[in-house]
Each structure stands twice: as structure tokens, then as C-alpha cells.
Amino acid sequence: MRSRLPVGALTPVAIGGVAIGAVLIAAGPRYPVAVTLDGAGAGTPVGPAFGVWPLIAVLSVVPAVVAVMLLLVRQRGPALALIASLGVVAIGQVLLNVQLLLDPIRAARAELVAPLGLGQLRPELGAWLLLAGQLLTVIAGLAAAREAGALRGERSMDEPAIGPRTPPGAMVAGVGCAVLAGFGVLTAPYASSDPWLVPRSVLDSPAWSSAGGFALAVGIALAVVLACSAPDPRVAVGGLVGASIGVLGVVVPKLAVAALADPLRITIGPVLATLGGLGLALLAAWVGHRGRRDLVFGSAAGLDRLAGPPASVLAVRCRLAGAALAVLTGGATIAAALTDPLRLAADLPHPELPTRWLLVAAGAVLVPLGVATAPRRMGPAVRPALAVALVVVPTVAGEPLGELLGVLGLDGVDGGPGLWLLLLAVALAGASALALVLAGGFERDEIDLVPTPYEGPVAAASAAAAVLAVPAFWLPLVDGAGWAPTGVLQPPFGLASWGLLAGFAVTAGALLIAPRCRPGQAVALFGGVVVVLVLRLGRLAVAAGQLPPDGLGEGAWATGLCLLLVLVAAPIALRARPKLVLSSVAESGAEREREEVRP
Template sequence: MFAAVVSAVGVMMAPFTSNDAFLPAGSAFESPGLVLAGSLLLAFALPVATVLLAGSGSAVARGGLLGLGVSAAVLGLPNLVSGLSLPGVRLAAGPILVLVGAAGLVAAAFLPTATTPDAAQDDEAGEITLPGIRRLRIVTGALAVLTSAAAIAGALTPQVVITETLDGPQSPSRSALLVAGLLVGVLGLVMFTAGPSAYARPALSVAWVTVPLAGTAVLTMAVTATELGAGLTPGPGVLWTALAVVGSAITACCSVVAGMVERDETTDPATAFGEGPAVPGADLLTPLVAAGILAIGAFGTPSILAPDYVEPALWSSFGTPSWGLLVALLTVLGACVLAPRCRPARAAALLAGAACVAGLRAAELPLVGDEITGAHAGLGWWLALGCALALVIAAVLAARGSIHTPKTRSGSIR
């Protein structure tokens, strides 16, 4: 798993460094749309596929890991050769990380593994099974902690530099990114525990989006500085923030896979807690509908207004932060739709994570407002506050349902 993450990080980094103005060399985030899409796809596929292969039969796992390693090597090797042989081009760390991770994946494919008779039969039948819940939760927690570290580094390091010793103007959204990183990190640490991880996993499946929500707002400063030129260049914070955004998406994918496995387990603590019919009543549906309606306005309209400041939103001034708002809106709406279909304990955790997302949107005013002259609450702030309150009410109602629901062995909804 570590080798896959190393390769994924290297994929998103610059392939080489160049002093030639006609041969620009930037990270994947500075590349054309198709290159960025392909890099993101491979960066997501490497760790997620590794997790899935970990629970497969030995033959399937060997072939899959070998294929992932070869794919990473095919991408990293040409960039390594270019950095070593072409004039005006120097070697960068990106392809080195890709090849180190690729070597680790290939080595893992040939490591001897102990197989049981049942596993051997599964290999012969060609059946693929998902890894156990405990392993998936640990992997998800590790990815969340790494994402948290990258987000904190992105918030504390300069996004724009003028010279090597002089920093340029920094994004006022750094504090929001720091809070998002801490939130994801705490949930990631809880995933290492045996019992509470069952309830932290649904919350993490939603709370991960706080990193793109704040990260895209931070990255817009570097994007604007690059477009303006004037001696401003992206600083190290750009790379850390970008890695945090990618890491949060990978964490979400692993968390979803863990949820798929949880639904097939009957001994899971979150399944046993509140076992039985989990169809919510009108008391839960009402705040969910209200939260969904308020979320559309909360993420679609500006939350901060100021005389000389125009905040990007979905319905006006669409910019780089708008993509984070869009992903956050879709995630919150998805949680509102899925919560009635979940067991009460999981629904409560899911809605708690959604409340954290809406809460971060509302917290942008106190976190960011001090750095914006004349900042005051906009319509989006009031709607975000109402959305967070509605989600908290829904989470409390769902938690009460998990306590009062009678336990049965049949007819339950997972």
C-alpha cells in the first residue's frame, strides 16, 4: 500500500525541471485538462486497486500488483531518461518516486504468501473477494492521516513566492484548510481503533470533502499569481495543498470500499448497534429536506461580502474555489439522500460528517474575515449556518432511532 501511495504522489509531481521557456515543466495540476485527467485517474487507481487486490486470491493479487507496477514504470521511466539526457532539462523527484513505488509493487507481486485450502480454491475458481473490514479501516485511516499532514503543510507553507527568501501574498483561506486537515486527521486516527472506527468511517466518507472545499480556495491564489506573472511563482504550499486534495479523494474511495464490506458483515459493531428496521420517520425526513434545500444556497451563493472582495461561488463569479463548492454540495446532498437508507447509527455518523462540511462553510467568515477588509456575512453564510443546524438535528434524531430501534435478526436494512 505504501508503494502505491508513493507512486501516486510521484504521478502528480513535475516530470522534470526545465530552464527552457519553450519547454515548461509543471506538476499535473499545471498540465492540460486531458493530462490532468489521466494523472488523477492513475493516482486514484494505484492505491484503491492495491487495497482491492489485497483481499483477492494470490494469483489475482500477483497479476494485479504486477500490472500496476508496470503501468507506473511505463509512466515514470521516460521522464527519468529525459531528465538525465536532454539538454536544458534536469531530473525531478516525481519520476523517482514513481519508479520507487513501481519497484515496490512489482516486488510485492513476487513475495511468497501463505495460502489456506479455502484461499487456494478461491484462486482456482477465479473469485475475487474484498479485504476484511479491519484492514480497510486501517488503510483508510492511514490515508486520512497522510492527507491531514499534507493539508496542514499546505496551510503553513507559502503558496506564492517572489524570491527564495521572500514570500508573496498568501491566501486568506489557509486557516480553513488547517481546520479541514485537523478534522480529517482526527477521524483518520480514530479509524485505527477497533470500536469507534465503525462510527468514524461514515463521517469520514463525507468529511473528506472539507479538504477540497478549503484547498481549492487556497490554490486560487497561486493560480491568480501565475496568470499575473510580475515575478510571482507558486510556492511549496501549492504542491502540499494539491497532494492533500488528491489524498482526500483517495481516502474517500477507500472509505466507500470499506462501507461496501461493512454491509456484508453481520458482526460489525455499527451493524449490531441499532440492528433492526431502520426506515426513518417523518421527523428525520423533514430536517433532511430542509438541509438539502439550504445546502444549495449555502454552497451556491457567497458567504463573505466585502467592498473590494468578490468571493467565487456556483451561481456567480465561477472560479477555482467553485469546483470545491460543487464537490462539497454534491457530497452533502448525497449524504442527505443516503441517510434514510442507512442503519440509524451509520446515518447519524454520516449526517454528522455532513454537518462538519456545512459548519466549515459557515466558519469561513470568522476564519477568513479578519484578512479581508470590511468582511461581513453574506446570504451563503446564513444558509450554511441553517444547513449545519438542520443536519445536526437530523443526526440527533437518527442517533435516537438507533437507541430505540428493537433488535431483530431478520428483516433489517444494512
């Protein structure tokens, strides 16, 4: 059912919403965001750790000014794309501001509130202004997205068949920057020596802050993907600029207050997010330059460049990028295990990670897999195995990261090179997995399979293994105390549990997808699952002398049975012979050729 609103009706809503929202966000920190509670009902305003209100005001007003300027020069498409990207990013900000209203202390917003003691705090006018400003930005983004879609539909009939297009490589670069920014916003915003100001990562935050952090990371990625998928490079530039400003508006105040306030210190998270935001700005400049150059020089000699490289070329590029990142991931993991994770005062004991050799094993597996993924002949066959095996990095690193981050910030305790290398390894693993998944998508554009029914011995064994993956990761490996969580359901729920959840999701997904793949791809997926399960059981081997008298837990037995089923399914899948067909694009071209030669 078509909307009755004419094209252009929601543009004032988008512009007015983002402008009023920017004013409210800029004005919020000028009023008390929280006050202390006392018996008389009045309260004392609690200020930020350091006054960065001018920076917050500038970052909130700049996108509205840019959008208005674009409209004044009759660039409505880029202006709407900018506002839409801001609205998507603002959804996470709304949830974070809800936590600021519910409990200002646990919100960990040092740029807005820095508590001075254990007394309870009450939200004040500034917090409500911030929430209202972010809500208006979300509404403006929804209006802009609807208006941009209607505007694109109106112009589709008048667009020339050949003209400037958004470069295909922008998607890969944009998603890489979005991953970097998303990882940055999920980590702790700063380190603190103030006992009343406790920084929290998204995984250790209250419910609303955790949901807001995840929504913020997903919103950044969604804004970048939508911007890079726009065929018009001007619209893509607007969306990328909006995503860049949205990221910088979130992380730059945190970075500034951590650098300027005495009890706070800068951590790697906001730095990575800032680099991701700046990378999006550079990508927008490159896309705009390419679009303008193609508009001027894109005659017959430039048509191939405007069309972009074929899917096979993009598949090779993504595969090589994923292989290189996987080798770097393995190297960073090994280096993290062999270097000091913390810098301690002279009177403190030196810690030793129980999973150090498990990290070395994970890195030792990823380096040769990454090298094997690069060659032209072997690479496409090894790529699925590497894409699955990369999940061992967060699975293995979750336990030591939880322990290290739990003591970081105490007196005499600071992050060492091992900790930062481990965080870098997790980020590189995510970027490598994303590049390899994109490579697989481009490969499927060239060749596809006839739909096969989900039946037969391979499907049965794979489905049974997927079912066993639930207790394999959710139940503990050992019965008894003295160990960190070795199962998702084993308390306390922390970084180790999140790493196990990632391992479970990738393992179960690979087992369910494998029966529908070509034989080589299915065997590679099973091989990656074997790597994950073997390293899962390796947690028992690295501390065999610490096994409790109660013996192995249900998770260990389920992991062993799951591994056995995967080893049975792999040789059966290798003997399958699916029928290969051309992709839909190639098939339609072949059909047209048959019609042309038909008498």
C-alpha cells in the same frame, strides 16, 4: 445471449494488437510529431525537450514481449490479464494523444514536442503513429478482457474447491498504489522556466487533456481492482504487472525529460506516480510468491490462510489504516499552514495565505477524529464522521494551492516545504477516505439492515439539507470582488472550484445516505457534514476584515440553513430504532442449520 466465438478465437487479436501497437508507439517519436507552419506550406520539425526516445521504445515494447513469453510457457490467463490492464490504461493515453493532434503546444508533452516560439504547430506522422498504437492497444485490451472472461467461465467447472487464492489484502494495497499513481498523473508533469513550454495539471489543461488525465487515473484504479478481484493469483499477477507497466510507461518519460532538460525541473506528481507503479510491481511479486507458497504448502494446515481473514478482520485493518492516515493528514495540514509555501528570491515579497488558520483548524479537527477512530469500541461509531470530514482538506486547500501553483515556475519562485506538505495532505486525505470506505464495506458484510423506506422526519430534513447543499457550495459566500472563488459557479474555475465540488459531492452524498443507516452511523455522518459546513463558513471568519460592503452572498445563507437542518436531523435520527438482521451469508447458513435439524 451467448457469444458464438469459441474460446481462444480472440487471443490472436489481443496479442497481435498489443504487439503492433507497441511497434507503432515505439516508432512514433522517431518521426516528426509536430512541425512549424510557414507560408509555403512546409514546416520545420519540432523535437522534444530532450531525446528520451529509447526509453519510450523500451517501455512500449516490454509488455508485448512479456505477454508473448507468457503464451509460450502456456500461461494464457496471466498474458490476457496483462494485455487487458494495458488496454484500460491506454484509454486515457488515446485522449491525451487527441489533444496532441489538435494543439501540440497546449498538450504539454515535453518528451515529444518542445515549442521554440509562439508560432503554430501542425501534427505530423509521429503523432498519428502514437494515436494508432494506443488505439490498437485499447482494442487488444478489449479482446483480452473478453477472452479472459470466457476462459474463466470455461475453467470454473474444473477448478478445485480449495487451492491458491489471491490474498484479500492485495485489494487494499493495490488500491492504495492506484490512488498514489492516479494523483501523480493528475498533477503537472514538470516545472518549467521556458515561457514557451508551460506545464499544466489536469485541472488547468484543455478539454481533451483533462479528460485524458481523468480517464488515465480511473483506468489505473480499474485495472488494479479487476486484477486483485481475480481468484487465481497468477491472473492477478498478470493484471498487476500490466497496470504497473502502463503507469511507468506514462510517467517515467516525463520524469526523465524533466530531470535531463535544462529548462525543466522535477515535480512531486511524476515521482508519486512512479512510486505507485513500482508499488504495483512489488505487490505483483508478493501475490505471486503467496500463490506459489500456498500451492506447495497449502494442505489442511493452510486452508484457513488460503481462505483469507474474515470480513471483520479486514474491516478492523482498514479502519486502523484510515485512522493512522487521517492523523498524518491532520499533521501535514497543520505543518503546511505553519511553514513557508514558497522559496523566493531575496528581492521578492513574502506571501501570506489568507486561509492559513483555516488549514490549521482543518488539521486540528482531523487529528482527534483519527485518534478516536482507532479504538475498538469507539472506532466503528466515529469512522463515518471521519470519512466525511476528510473532504475538508481538498476543500480548504484548493484556494491556496491554486494561488501557489499559479506562480510556481516564475523567475525566483520555487516550491517551499509548505506547498509540498499541502499536496501530501491532499493525497493522504484521499487514501484515508478510501481505507475508511473499504472498512465500512467490510462491516456491512457482517451485519445488515432490513430495507427501510425513505420517509419520516429524518429523511425529510436530510433531503432538504441535500437540496440546500447545492447553493451552499455552488454560490459564492460573499458578493463583490477581491476574494478568490468561494463558489463553484464563481469565475475563474480552478483548483478552488474543484475543491468545492468535492465538498459538495461528499456532503450531498452523506445527507442522502444517512436516513438509510443505523442511528449511530447516521449521527456520525451528520457530524461529519457539520464539520464540513462549519469550516465552509469559517472562510468568512478568517478574513472578516476583508468583507466587501455588499455583504454576504447567497452561498453563506444557504450554508447556514443547511447546517441548521443537519443539526435538527441528527437528534431525531438518534432516537430511531431499526431492526438488525444477519447478513445474507449468515442467514443462508442459519437456514441450512434449521433444515438439518428439521425432522
